[in-house]
Amino acid sequence: MEVFYYVVFGALAAVVAGLELGKSGKDRVATTSAFNSFKNNYVLVYSLMMSGDWLQGPYVYYLYRQYGFDKGDIGRLFIAGFGSSMLFGTIVGSLADKQGRKRACITYCISYILSCITKHSPEYKILMIGRILGGIATSLLFSAFESWLVAEHNKRGFDPQWLSITFSKAIFLGNGLIAIVSGLFANLLAENLGFGPVAPFDAAACFLAIGMAIIMSSWSENYGDPSESKDLMAQFKVAAKAIASDEKIALLGAIQSLFEGSMYTFVFLWTPALSPNEEDIPHGFIFATFMLSSMLGSSIASRLLARKLKVEGYMQIVFAISAVTLVLPVVTNFLVPPSSVKGGSISFGGSLQLLGFCTFEACVGIFWPSIMKMRSQYIPEEARSTIMNFFRIPLNLFVCVVLYNVNAFPITVMFGMCSIFLFMASILQRRLMVVSDLHKSSTTQEMIGEDEPLNP
Numbered sequence: 001m002e003v004f005y006y007v008v009f010g011a012l013a014a015v016v017a018g019l020e021l022g023k024s025g026k027d028r029v030a031t032t033s034a035f036n037s038f039k040n041n042y043v044l045v046y047s048l049m050m051s052g053d054w055l056q057g058p059y060v061y062y063l064y065r066q067y068g069f070d071k072g073d074i075g076r077l078f079i080a081g082f083g084s085s086m087l088f089g090t091i092v093g094s095l096a097d098k099q100g101r102k103r104a105c106i107t108y109c110i111s112y113i114l115s116c117i118t119k120h121s122p123e124y125k126i127l128m129i130g131r132i133l134g135g136i137a138t139s140l141l142f143s144a145f146e147s148w149l150v151a152e153h154n155k156r157g158f159d160p161q162w163l164s165i166t167f168s169k170a171i172f173l174g175n176g177l178i179a180i181v182s183g184l185f186a187n188l189l190a191e192n193l194g195f196g197p198v199a200p201f202d203a204a205a206c207f208l209a210i211g212m213a214i215i216m217s218s219w220s221e222n223y224g225d226p227s228e229s230k231d232l233m234a235q236f237k238v239a240a241k242a243i244a245s246d247e248k249i250a251l252l253g254a255i256q257s258l259f260e261g262s263m264y265t266f267v268f269l270w271t272p273a274l275s276p277n278e279e280d281i282p283h284g285f286i287f288a289t290f291m292l293s294s295m296l297g298s299s300i301a302s303r304l305l306a307r308k309l310k311v312e313g314y315m316q317i318v319f320a321i322s323a324v325t326l327v328l329p330v331v332t333n334f335l336v337p338p339s340s341v342k343g344g345s346i347s348f349g350g351s352l353q354l355l356g357f358c359t360f361e362a363c364v365g366i367f368w369p370s371i372m373k374m375r376s377q378y379i380p381e382e383a384r385s386t387i388m389n390f391f392r393i394p395l396n397l398f399v400c401v402v403l404y405n406v407n408a409f410p411i412t413v414m415f416g417m418c419s420i421f422l423f424m425a426s427i428l429q430r431r432l433m434v435v436s437d438l439h440k441s442s443t444t445q446e447m448i449g450e451d452e453p454l455n456p
Helices: 003-021 033-054 057-066 071-099 101-118 124-141 144-155 160-192 199-218 232-245 247-274 283-306 311-326 328-335 348-378 381-404 411-454
Strands: none
Touching: 003 283, 003 348, 033 101, 033 144, 033 160, 033 199, 057 071, 057 160, 057 199, 057 247, 057 283, 071 101, 071 124, 071 144, 071 247, 071 381, 101 124, 101 144, 101 199, 124 144, 124 381, 144 160, 144 348, 144 381, 160 199, 160 283, 160 348, 232 247, 232 381, 247 283, 247 311, 247 348, 247 381, 247 411, 283 311, 283 348, 311 328, 311 348, 311 411, 328 348, 328 411, 381 411
C-alpha cells in the first residue's frame, strides 16, 4: 500500500490526538456519577450498533461487484434500501413512539442481523430482500436510539445541557473510533486473512447480537405520546401538524434531508470516484481514513458545544465548506488529465479528491452531534421518532432518484448536484438562525409583558 495513504491517516490521527489531549477547562463540563453511568451505557450500546453498520460500509459495493452485478444493478439494490427506509420509515417511527423505543431498538438489531445473513447469497432477489431489511433498520437506527436517549435523559432529571455531551461522545466513538477500527477490521477479515468480502457482514451480525443483549438487560422502556387511544394515523397527523405549524421544524427537516441525501449519495460514489479505471485502492483503509476525519469533526463539535457556541451559526460555515469539497471531483476532472491505464495505483486526481473527501467527512463529524442538539431543542417529545422519520422521506426520495439515474449522468454531474444541495442547506441554516432568534426574542418580550403588572 502506498505511503500516501499512511501519511494522510497519520496526519489526521496526530491532529485528533492533539485536539483531545489539549482540551482545557472550557472544553469540559462537570457532571454527576449517575449521569456518567447512564452516558457510558448508551455510548457502549450505540458504539456496538454502529460497529454493526460500519463493518458493512467498505464492502457493500465491492461485494455486489464481486457477485458480477454492474453499476446499474448495484444502484437498484441501493435504491431498494433507501426506498424501504422511505416507505416504512414513518410507520416504524410511529410504532417506536407508541409501542416503545426499546422495542424499536431491538427490532433494529434483528432486522440488520437478517440483512447481514442475506449477503451470503449471490441471488439478486435475496440480496434485494436484504437491502429492504437494511433500509428498515436504518430508519430505526437514526430515530429510535436518539428518541430513547432524549426521553430517558429527561425522565431521569439530568441537566438538558448534558445531552450534548452524550451526543458528542457517541459520535466521537460510534461514528469515529469504532468506525475506524471497523474499517481496519473489515479490511483484515476480507483481504489480509482472506475470508472474502462477506466476512465483515458476519462480524457485524455478532456485534449487533451483543448490543441487543445489553439493551434487553439494562434499558428501561419509554414512549412518545402516552395516549393509548391514538392510532398510527393520529400520530402521523400530530407529526405533520408540528412540521407545518413550526417553521423551525420544517427548516430543520429540509436541512437534514439535503445534507444526509448528499452524504448517502457520496457513500455510493466515493469508490468509483477514486478508482475510475479500476485502480487498486485499499477500500477498508480508505474507509478508516474517512472515519478518522469524521472523528476529527466530532472532536471539533464537542469543543464548540461545550463552549455553548450557537449551533445555528457555525453550521452555516460547515455546510458551505462541505459544498466546496464535493465540487472538487468536478474541478479535478477538468484540470487534471484522467489516466487511461487500467488498474495500477491511485491517480494524482484521485489523491486530490481523497483529501477533499476527508474534509467532507470532517464536516459530517461536526454535523451529527450538532443536528442532534438542534433536534432535541426543536422537535416535540410526543412524536419525536415519527417526525424524525418524516424528515427521512425527502432524503430517501432524493437518493433513490439519483441512484436510479446513476447510468444516465456522469459521476461529476452527481457530485455537482450534491454540492448545490449542500449550498442550499447553508442558506436554509441561515434562515433557521434568523427564525430561532426571532422566536426567542418574542418569547422574552411576552415573559416581560406578563411580569409588568407584578412590578408596577
